[in-house]
Amino acid sequence: MQFSSSSAHRSPPKITTLVLLSGLSALSLNLFLPSLPNMALHFQADYKVMQLSIALYLLVNAVLQILIGPIADKAGRRPVLLWGLVLFLLATLGCIYAPNVEVFLVFRMCQAIIVVGMVLSRAAVRDLYDQDQAASMIGYVTMGMAVVPMIGPAIGGLLEESYGWKANFWLPFVLGVMTLMLTYSDFGETSAKSGKTLIQQFREYPELLRSPRFWGYSLSSALSSGAFFAYLGGAPFIGTELFGLSAAEVGIYFGAPAVGYFLGNFVSGRYSVHFGVNRMVLWGCWLNAIGVAMSAVLFLAGFGTALSFFGFMTFVGVGNGMTIPNATAGALSVRPHLAATASGLSGAIMLSGGAGLSALAGALLTHETGAMPLLWLMLATSVLAVCAILSVIRREQKLGL
Template identity: 60%
Template sequence: MSLTPKARFLDRATPPHIATLILLAGLSALSMSVFLPALPNMTEHYQTEEWVMQLSVALYLGVNAILQIFIGPLSDYFGRRPVILWGIAAFTLASLACAVAPTPELFLIARMAQAIIALGLVLSRAIVRDMYPQDQAASMIGYVTMGMALVPMIGPAIGGYLNDLMGWQSNFWMLVVLALALFWLVYRDLGETHQGHQTSLANQFAQYPELLTARRFWGYCMAAAFASGSFFAFLGGAPGVGANIYGLGSTALGFYMGAPAVGYLVGNYISGRFSVRVGVNRMILWGTVVTCAGLLTCLILSYTPFDSAAVFFGFMCFVGLGNGMVLPNASAGMLSVRPHLAGTASGLGGAIMIGGGAILSAVASAASAVSVGSSTLVWIMLITSVFSVAAIVYTIQREKRVGAV
């Protein structure tokens, strides 16, 4: 057992309650997607092009990717608690700036600053690892991940409703209020769980070449990056497709945007239930194939009279399902390539995955803005998913040829 004292709720002399960690990770997930149904209204408000406002997804993801490289080492050096509290404070100010930004340029700058809340997901997992031994930590991280999976189901629906009721700015005012409440909760409940200063940032970066020369690490990274890339392409392109192609209002669009999260929840359950029995590699392969099969069917139907919002968004459940099977197992694969560099692998792998997602989100946003149907977006997602299949097939073959190298 860990020597960390038992958590007592609202006692910062002890580690945090698991509910605090779920809420911390949940705000990180909510900030990514809650405002998406309001993008058409935001475009009209700022009198700009649709693709400009859709950059709010890609730029957010890009900054998120960069921050993931630094958040872990900084928390190792300064401690989890101060990094989280300063990060939430910065996120609160950034959310306020989003709500009152007078120009699209200032809004996008504030939106990039919001990416600091990425520390919610990164450090909630790190804190669990501080508190519990390995096997128990895996179980507790599962609770945090499950809570995160629920947020994207309801977040866009809430955002769409608030947009119709009080305007798009209400989404960011809600984030301000939630961030203030979370700051209070973390201040009261989250005691420091990391003891002592660890390796410096310079030493952390000095370990990267050992990972970057490991082909299996790249295989798992690319499988995860392309699998999640199809979802990030959805985030970038689906608001435009829903509003412009299918004529959905904000509330309806918010409801439909939650479709991948339903599949992700099921995929997470399948991973937890069968990964040990089936094996990491086969689970990743099955997940990528499931995604491709769903997107291929959706693409075929997009050229028929059956094309509709219900069909398009319904088949996005397969993207979530595949991601739920791929991402936990690909993450485990990344960490297993060089076990003594697990922390470095986690940060670098996350940065590669989110960075690739940022690029695909921008491409999908631009494509959907000029598309006359949903097929363009589905093509982008399908091609991305095929690359994910290729990455895991390469990794499996590499492992068979030369072993764990």
């Protein structure tokens, strides 16, 4: 099978194609979560073993983001995307027909290849647009990534009740087939092949790693989103154990940052070109920090409630929705010829840091400590994100950029 860039496939992809690619990547993460108990029964496995399907997926996801970028800079976006989608479909079938939990977990890790959709949809945007316009377009592309995780578990729950756990893998399979067909017909190559060997391409990493601006943008994104990842690790405990909310109530409250993220992405799409990347990242990081700080003040004063805790997390979502698309566009613009490499590396930095903060948040919380350890952790990462983008702004002023 050969996925070349023939003359029929040279037109740039439509925004809907890019949204589908990034949305399918997000959907595969959490759609099946409501099915985990029944999947444990089906495979006669311990629930904690089934939970490995999330941790292992994230681990492979982070590693693949580092590898995909150089490969796509070498071979082009189109063939890597198409092969990635084909492999995702085969892995999904493997999950559906797995005879035991060990085989399922292997194919579940293989499913992480769908991260090509997220990495290369962002890289394609940077191929096609300058920095500020790219930030605007990435904002629109990642709106799908905000909506899908918000509604994914709800859809997964309905599918589980109606058709069983396998339906939560048949749905991404069908959507994957549709996305593959659309990508094949619509996604023209957006980048010239580098002409370098793969080894030479991987040797380009130090060029990014030596760039203070790349680190500034990547860390502002990673630390800002780190506050959200810490929230993911600690909020369920706070909702159920500290405030006595039911599972349904936690599910409703839990979506507050996702609503904010959607709004922040819209703001990015609408205003990034006008105000520029750096200002949008700075304002997003400040909003993130202010929301957490206001929640912390209420808890310290003894007025913290479930409504105030989850309500102020909307600010975290808005801040991230402004920070991540713009910081990503900034990181991809430091070395435009390494856009896919930068997209993968910055994504891996964000994901690996987020996974660590999520685990740390869960470990810090007890009934005795209350919500404050989580809020202090979120506030610290938010303030460090502000420092990271300020370092970029100062450096650009010094260099006259």
